[in-house]
Amino acid sequence: MKRRTILPALLAVLLPICAHAQSSAIGVTVGSGESLEDGLDFEFGDTVVQLYYETSFGGGTSFRLQYGTFDTQVRPDEAEPLDASIEYVDLIGQYEFDEVYGQSALFAGLGLYRNDVEGLASEKDWGLVLGVNGTFPVSRRFALLGEIAYHWADFDQNLSILVVSGGVKIRF
Numbered sequence: 001m002k003r004r005t006i007l008p009a010l011l012a013v014l015l016p017i018c019a020h021a022q023s024s025a026i027g028v029t030v031g032s033g034e035s036l037e038d039g040l041d042f043e044f045g046d047t048v049v050q051l052y053y054e055t056s057f058g059g060g061t062s063f064r065l066q067y068g069t070f071d072t073q074v075r076p077d078e079a080e081p082l083d084a085s086i087e088y089v090d091l092i093g094q095y096e097f098d099e100v101y102g103q104s105a106l107f108a109g110l111g112l113y114r115n116d117v118e119g120l121a122s123e124k125d126w127g128l129v130l131g132v133n134g135t136f137p138v139s140r141r142f143a144l145l146g147e148i149a150y151h152w153a154d155f156d157q158n159l160s161i162l163v164v165s166g167g168v169k170i171r172f
Contacts, residue, residue: 023171025054029147031165035072046072048163054094064092064107070151070161083118086159088151090129102136102143113153127153135169143169 033048050068068088073081092109108130116122131149146166153159
C-alpha cells in the first residue's frame with residue numbers, strides 16, 4: 001500500500017518543480033569505487049556506473065535524480081569475500097559555483113540502496129550521499145563531468161563507498 005501512495009506523491013512534488021526549472025540535463029558517469037569496510041587503501045578497482053537527470057533552478061542550485069550500480073566484494077561475518085551488486089537511487093541537492101573553467105559543485109542527498117550479495121538474500125535500506133564535482137563545458141549543450149562522492153547505506157553491516165567517476169552531461 002505504501003508503494004502505491006509514495007510514487008504519486010513523489011510525482012506530484014517533482015513535476016511542478018521540473019516544469020518550473022530553467023534548464024535540465026541528463027548524464028552518465030563511469031568510474032571506480034572502493035568499499036571503505038577495511039579502510040582507505042586507494043585501490044579503486046570496483047566498477048561504478050551512474051545515470052542521472054538534473055534540473056537547475058537558477059542561483060546556483062539544482063536537483064538531481066540519480067541511479068547507480070556498484071559491483072564489489074563483501075565479507076559477511078569475517079567469512080570469505082562474496083561478490084555483491086549494490087544498486088541505488090538518490091535524490092540530490094546541489095549548489096554550484098562558477099569558475100573560470102566551468103563550474104564546481106557541492107552536493108548531498110538521500111537515497112534508497114539495495115545490496116544483492118551472491119548466495120545471500122537481498123537487502124534494502126536508506127542511505128546518504130555527499131561529494132564534489134566539476135563540470136567542464138565543451139559546447140553550449142555538452143559538458144564533461146568529474147566527480148568524487150561518498151555513499152553510506154544503513155544495512156545490517158553498514159556500507160561505506162568512495163566513488164571517483166567521470167562522464168558526460170547533455171543540457172537541453
